[in-house]
Amino acid sequence: MSIWRRKFWRVASFPVIVKPSMGKVRVAENSSFFASEMMENHANNTGSGSPDGRTGSSTEDSKTNLIVNYLPQTMTQDEIKSLFSSIGEVESCKLIRDKVTGQSLGYGFVNYVKPQDAEKAINTLNGLRLQAKTIKVSYARPSSQAIKDANLYVSGLPKTMTQADLEGLFEAHGRIITSRILFDPVTGQSRGVGFVRFDQRVEAERAITELNGHIPKGATDPITVKFANNPSQNHAKALQQAAYLAPARRYLGPMLHQTARFRQALLSNYLRYSPMGADPMGVGNIPNGGTGFCIFVYNLAPDTEDSVLWQLFGPFGAVTNVKVIRDFQTNKCKGFGFVTMAHYDEAVVAIAQLNGYCLGGRVLQVSFKTNKAHKN
């Protein structure tokens, strides 16, 4: 097999293009193909090695459990499991999603049966390029309250400050897990802001105390150091997105903050006035293997991503699966997709709200999926 054939991964139904950069390709022994680029980014290497040397935890470090970061937004749990199963038997795999919108948070966990497979996965898959992302594979630290909310947002940095400089400034206050300086993609200039994630929250707290308002050597202005916003509770962004998607016609934002009880009230109201109230299951809609109710979405644009469906339907309740149907050759959306929702009442409201919804100049048709190709 040539090196170029190795560039093309097929993981289940998910073809993944792997781009080895600079011809720097490693091929693992005892394995059909692995293209892996070792990270040159310091941030992505930090903390990816031995889990030893930690402080403040009595829990023993797992030698089989891995955390996978910087996953492409569209990658599903099944695809992750497929990819990591190419190394060895995977005991469990979990993609972390936003509780409200169902969107991938870009990281997950893979627990192997054998420690040597976990080690091999780090050596082989860390630094792998998937779509526009370079994934990071490292040992998961034992979960605890002490390691949560240890991510700092730093602003007011001198434009000349490098990532190494940043770490040099913060490393005295604890073990740095990751750090990053944000750059303008056009000019390539530092935006003067960045992030530093510590192992322990107390370390982050100490760094704030010591470094907020500090003037770096050679600089004139003080830096600001504070806790970074937590993405999983940042629904303001989702709200903005919903407002953007519904310019004038329907404003979905408030739905994000409604309780299940309010949704139930909406449902009662809806069923009272809807013809569907008489036939609540719709035509031929059967709970999909017990995982939920399948919804057919028609008139999607060719460039539609799965994430759009998550964003559209997530505000109405628990979305368990979405799928944009694509042309095998072009990979463009064929104009429709499916969304599975866990609860019937939420699916009903979502359909009622989104059928006729205008998305990118197209009027969507949304209904429960029917079994027949034609209905009357």
Add this chain to the structure above:
DNA sequence: TATTATT
């Protein structure tokens, strides 16, 4: 002045 690292 904001990316997505703890189930």
